Amino acid sequence: MAVTTNPTSAATRAPKRIHRAWIILAILAMAQIVGQSISMAAGIMVAPLNDVDGGFGWNLGIIGAALATYYMVGALVAPVTGMLGDRYGARPMMLGCGIMYGVSMVLVGTVTEIWQFFLYFGVMLSVTQSMAMVPLLASVNGWFKRRLGLATGLLWASGGIGAAIVAPGIANLLTEVGWQTTFTYIGLGGGGVLIFLTLFYRSKPADAGTTAFGARADDPPELTRGKEIDRLRLKVFNSAMRRTRAFWNLPTIHGLGCAGHGIVLIYSIPLAIEQGVSLSAAAFILALISVFSILGRFAAPILAERIGAKPIMMTALFIQGITVLVLFWAQDAWAFYLFGALFGLGFGGEMSAYLVVNRQYFGSGPLATLYGFEMMGALSGHAIATVLGGLAIYVTGSFNPALVMSMFFSFTGVLVIFGMESGTRVLIPDWEDALPPEARTTPQVADRAVRAALLEQAAGD
């Protein structure tokens, strides 16, 4: 009787260890919570800045202009921070982000003049948040060959949960210890956390001497190349991406999606109050949207990876658009609650699948620049939603045109996704053909490079 051996028997199996990629993911989740605390603080700081009995007493127009500056600067710098992340790696960006966060927040605590608020909050913290959101989030792509959807879903969901905890925390601090101490605490705490996490964070698996989660033995090894070659590869990769329709359409879709839900997030509460819903019940609508958006944020990337990003993104945007119909007839609190739950699912799903889509269209290349452009679209969408929605309500005296506009943006997004390339194949599989042979990662070249390195090492020994 032949004896068979199981190569993965308990005797030979290596002890299970947590892959470094999951630790990186936990670090990124923390960084995202710190980064999101900036926009959380934005909503909370309006009341003390506007309070006539407080130290500021600025009108809402001025504060709104500062927040608009924050959005616009964020939209402009997102591609730049993405590009810097691709060029220098996400780790230096995290360190820079920690320093910027600490300095900017402490400075916000010292604000006495309006120009200071524009500079510290509208410009410096906008750049900081862009550094936290774009290159750091995009770096997940390099750490996960498999399960990118799960990793992205966890990242977005933890960011949503964290934001829900951070917001009341900041509000309590403002009440308890006042403006300057609050922002000094937040700055030193958040900045310190980011700088501390930088010690354990690595931009890519090769920097930690490991491989990406799910990497197979036949995958080409990650080579450490010279700066010149890395720069050339990035240039050629970005050039190849720019010549695809997806490169232009993805930021457009993100912009349309954000414009679609931006209008609803801003104006659904005033609408509910207008319909006779109490303030606390109206506030509960936003809470429902937030909670159900966490489900959407978590599920969309996972489903996008399994089923394909196109149908999932279309479904999420369609849900986001169609649920707005409820608002045309909603009179009672329960109708608004129903809306909040359904809309939250679509809204959460709309925003979180982009990293997976990027992988499906462009492979595992340096994608922070593309993600930066997508964030540019998203922030522009929010700015457009705020302005257009407000103007439409102002001139017509009704919320309905703004709601129609929201649906229009969401459904246009669905159409644009429908017209996009299939995500079943990488759009630029041959982008390395444009590189000189020594800069490529084809197996043959990689083998040669590894062999040369081994020979060199042996000669040295």
Add this chain to the structure above:
Amino acid sequence: MLTASRKVPVPVTFLVVLAVVFALMIFFGAWAVSADVGNQRTLAFGIPGTTPTLSGININGADSQDSTGPYQVARLDDHSVAGDTWWGQAFLRACPLH
């Protein structure tokens, strides 16, 4: 080798969306300027938790028409009309429908 001189094919959808958003901005901007009713402009860039309702009640409970309330609302100068401002005139010139 790829070079930067090759044409970048910007898709029609991108250009159409950009044009439509731009047109909507001009249309509603010009409409707002031409329908300017002076001090009733109380939209505050949609700051969360501060957007006034159409009936003038701020969602925080403050009366947005009342400048002495806890929330001060952005308004044009008492004596200025949007149509007299440089940006108001720019909107009106740019829009063929207003």
